[in-house]
Amino acid sequence: MKAIIIRKHGGSEVLSYEEIPDPVPKKGDVLVKVNYCAVNHLDIWVRNGILGKKVSFPHILGCDISGTLLEGFGNFKKGDKVVVYPAFESNVPRVSFGIIGGFGKYKGGYAELISIPKNNIIKKPDWLSDKEAASINVSYLTSWNMLEKSRCRKGDTILIWGANSGVGSSAILLAKAKGLKVITVASDKNKIKFAKKLGADFVIDRNTEDIIAKVLEITNQVGVDAVIDHVGAKTWPVSLEVIKVKGRMIACGTTTGGEATVNIRSFYSKEAQIIGAYLGSKSQLVSLHKFMKLKKIKPVIDSIYDLKDAKIAHQKMEKSNQFGKILLQISN
Ligand SMILES: NC(=O)c1ccc[n+]([C@@H]2O[C@H](COP(=O)([O-])OP(=O)(O)OC[C@H]3O[C@@H](n4cnc5c(N)ncnc54)[C@H](OP(=O)(O)O)[C@@H]3O)[C@@H](O)[C@H]2O)c1
Structure with missing residues (x-):
């Protein structure tokens, strides 16, 4: 089969x-023909390598997969269109699970074929195309999980960083569909335009505006009910x-x-909470499919590259030039 493999960690040239x-x-796996695999920032972490995290080379990246079953099992028939739930039970203490194509034992979806535990197979919803179905299993699922963990209710206000990213754009769409008031942050006029198109109520330009002052102004000096933070070190102090x-x-x-580095006093005096989110469960992916169908939400796709052009797709993500999901087309 054709595949994008990495033999060592490094830049997109690997x-x-x-x-x-x-x-x-x-035993317990099934062979899937991969139709589309979305690119996620995790792929770049794994490609670059993280100290203390191991993969066995040659490795295949890619965890966000839609495909076609090459054999039947249980209620599934050969030829069924499916999506892959990306997590599997981890054997590393204190890590709840590993991700297919991530750090760990399973090779990913930047390939024509993939062997997947049967338990990770979910029927592709009919109302989603193959490419749409490949866009949901990571960013959208994580955003869904984060929104559930935020305990926000209709009418609450939420700040979502990085409107153009996979997590940011999906969180905006899902939060609006849940009836939340969304403040988001973007860094240029095209990204601001994109955020407004997604339905954000307020978009803050992080290059020209004071984000803390602006959020307090929008919320009558009260602050937001919750923040979706996927950006990390640079944004944590502001989020808190x-x-x-x-x-x-x-x-x-x-x-x-x-x-x-965060202001601990400001954090505890507000009795605030910091909550971690790691992907989401298989049943959350199924409930996300139902929610998106009910609310008629389709994932936003930025671009589709041929598998052989994975390098260009990675470079685009590393420059943060995407507006929604970047996909690799493998067959179909
Ligand atoms: N825990 C999990 O299960 C899980 C699941 C999915 C993703 N993630 C993580 O979530 C993150 C987002 O992933 P992704 O695939 O959606 O996209 P991504 O390509 O990592 O998105 C980058 C985003 O970060 C924003 N950003 C970069 N520097 C910033 C700064 N200094 N201040 C504010 N915003 C900044 C960018 O906005 P500009 O373009 O405006 O700079 C862009 O929107 C990644 O770190 C990924 O590993 C974790």
Whole structure:
């Protein structure tokens, strides 16, 4: 089969398009023909490497997959269109689960074929196209989980960082559909325009505006009920400043670094909460599908590249030039 493999960690130049042997399914696995695989920032973390995290080379990236079953099992038939729930039980203490194509034992979806535990297979909803179905299993699922953890109710106000990113754009769409008032942050006029198109009520330009002052002005000096923070070190101090008394900050990412200096006094005197979010459960993915159908939400796709052009897709994400999800087309 054709696949993008990495033989070592490094920049986008380590992504190599090659012919490699087809995977042989292990006991309990099933073979899936990959139709689309979305690019997520996790792919870049794994490609670059993180100290203390291991992969076995040659490795295949990619966890956000829609495909076609090459054999039937249980209620599934050969030829069924499916999506892959990306997490599997981890054998590393204190990590609840590993991610397919991430750090760990499972090879990912930047390939024509993938061997997947049967338990990770979910029927592709009919109302989603193959490419749409491949866009939801990571960013949208994580945003859904974060919104649930935020405990926000209709009419509450939420701050969502990075409107153009996968997590930011999905969180805006889902939060608006849940009836929340959304303040988001973007960094240029096209990203601001995009955020407004997604339905954000207020968009703050982080290059020209004082974010804390602006959020307090919008919320009559009260602050927001919750913040969705996927950006990390650079945004944590601001996130904690703009949440209201008893507000919640939900964190899932470290795009700008994993060590932040925050105002601890401001945090505890508000009796605020910091809550971590790691993907979401399989049943949350199924309830997300139902919610998106009910609210007629389609994922926002920025661009689709051929598998062999994965390098260009990675470079686009690293420059934060995307407006929604970047996909790799593998077959179909
Ligand atoms: N925990 C989990 O399960 C989980 C799941 C999914 C994703 N994540 C993590 O969440 C993060 C987002 O992933 P992604 O794939 O959606 O997209 P991404 O490509 O990492 O998105 C980057 C975003 O960060 C914003 N940003 C960068 N520097 C900033 C700064 N100094 N201040 C404010 N915003 C800044 C960018 O906005 P501008 O373009 O305006 O700079 C852009 O919107 C990643 O770190 C990823 O690993 C975690």
